[in-house]
Amino acid sequence: MNIDIAIVGAGPAGLMAAIKSGQAGGKVLVLERANYLGGQLVKQTHKFFGSKSEYAGERGVDIAEMLVKQAQANPNVTTWNNATVLGYYQEDGVLTVKHHNEFITIKAKKIIIATGASEKTLAFPGNDLPGIFGAGAVQTLMNVHGVMPGKRLLIVGAGNIGLIVAYQLLQAGVEVAGIVEAASTIGGYLVHAAKIRRAGIPIYISHTIKKAYGSPTLAGATVCQLDTNWQQIPGTEFDIVADGLCLAVGLTPLAELLWQAGCTMSYIPELGGYVPLRNANQLTTNPSIYIAGDVAGVEEASAAMVEGKLAGLAAAASLGLTHAKLDQEYADAHNQLSALRAGSVSAKIRAGLAKVTLGQQSAPLLEVI
Amino acid sequence: MTEPVIICRCEDITLADIQERIEQGNHSLEELKRECRCGMGPCQGRTCMPLIAQELAKSLSKPTGEVILPSFRPPTAPISLGALARGSSHD
Numbered sequence: 001m002n003i004d005i006a007i008v009g010a011g012p013a014g015l016m017a018a019i020k021s022g023q024a025g026g027k028v029l030v031l032e033r034a035n036y037l038g039g040q041l042v043k044q045t046h047k048f049f050g051s052k053s054e055y056a057g058e059r060g061v062d063i064a065e066m067l068v069k070q071a072q073a074n075p076n077v078t079t080w081n082n083a084t085v086l087g088y089y090q091e092d093g094v095l096t097v098k099h100h101n102e103f104i105t106i107k108a109k110k111i112i113i114a115t116g117a118s119e120k121t122l123a124f125p126g127n128d129l130p131g132i133f134g135a136g137a138v139q140t141l142m143n144v145h146g147v148m149p150g151k152r153l154l155i156v157g158a159g160n161i162g163l164i165v166a167y168q169l170l171q172a173g174v175e176v177a178g179i180v181e182a183a184s185t186i187g188g189y190l191v192h193a194a195k196i197r198r199a200g201i202p203i204y205i206s207h208t209i210k211k212a213y214g215s216p217t218l219a220g221a222t223v224c225q226l227d228t229n230w231q232q233i234p235g236t237e238f239d240i241v242a243d244g245l246c247l248a249v250g251l252t253p254l255a256e257l258l259w260q261a262g263c264t265m266s267y268i269p270e271l272g273g274y275v276p277l278r279n280a281n282q283l284t285t286n287p288s289i290y291i292a293g294d295v296a297g298v299e300e301a302s303a304a305m306v307e308g309k310l311a312g313l314a315a316a317a318s319l320g321l322t323h324a325k326l327d328q329e330y331a332d333a334h335n336q337l338s339a340l341r342a343g344s345v346s347a348k349i350r351a352g353l354a355k356v357t358l359g360q361q362s363a364p365l366l367e368v369i
Numbered sequence: 370m371t372e373p374v375i376i377c378r379c380e381d382i383t384l385a386d387i388q389e390r391i392e393q394g395n396h397s398l399e400e401l402k403r404e405c406r407c408g409m410g411p412c413q414g415r416t417c418m419p420l421i422a423q424e425l426a427k428s429l430s431k432p433t434g435e436v437i438l439p440s441f442r443p444p445t446a447p448i449s450l451g452a453l454a455r456g457s458s459h460d
Contacts, residue, residue: 033446087443096457098448105457118415123384123424126372211371252419259441267434273419274438 011039013293020312038064131218150244270352379410
């Protein structure tokens, strides 16, 4: 196989990158670790916001299907599932891959890393009791496999993931005992929080989990209030009965391939952890490695799709692969990203990106290649 | 009785284990790994390393971003010796 662009990860960012670089004429190979394509989109049963160009109004699971179809319809694009990238070797730019149970080496001219993020967890007594899940696991059980994670769940984290999972639990007939949030404000969109409050579910801001209890499985959690320095206030403890605890406390970029590739990395709390420095077209400090989606900074699926577009177009253009509309598509994608990140809820993302973006944030394509 | 706080669930390492080793002078993630195998199980530290880095930062009174991470070596996921022994096929 003669590969121009290898893409690691077939979530919203990787699939969009494949579509765009394939349209430009690049021979693309998409490598996906899971046995299905679509990444976290397949767990999203709710309708997306944003703009029409990123499928606003559609459900995540349907967006995944559309992106997979569009990518696979292009003869330039090959997709592999059950393909885990094991390493990147700086000496010769080779990727080692486990495809099913075969060991394969792949040399591509350019690589787009779209590996996404992994869930963060919390340290508290009893945190390994059966019945305690990450939000991703709850969504996988419930939305992919149709298995109820419990009868009555308590959720930690009132960001968008915590709020959306709470609503999905209600839709599945699970009782939601409440949402505990350490910050003094609800991090997610008001429209999601309002739905939860209308259903009568309490959201405890400035509260945290002190401990989980139960034997042999979870029976409940002790919750307490936090002061303005994030310290637990003695005497404020109370118990919440629950047979399930869902931790929705954020994500951190899955960046190990970027470390192996020698990309310059920086710890940016606003973006979820260590992320690579990049220029306006998603190119890292390694001249053959581009990034897109949560691995570039934890955000949401719409932004991941647009970053995928940018990386796909830029990687293709850097190989001399282009078409009449490429420059226009590139400029449009930059405008879409700016619009997605314009709101006050994106202030943190903008601050984080300002620390890791080299050069102008929206330079024309030819200037950044 | 209070349940233990599990930091590294692959290797069953508790917060108390980590704190004790930091007190003994293990001030980097690399040293902690070599001492107790934290982060060396199936998840390869993807779950526990941020928590341990946070704990180190707290004990050493420095920002989490200044805690030096261990090297990220291939393979990123387990592969059977059988698959490796057959040699690599090239794309």
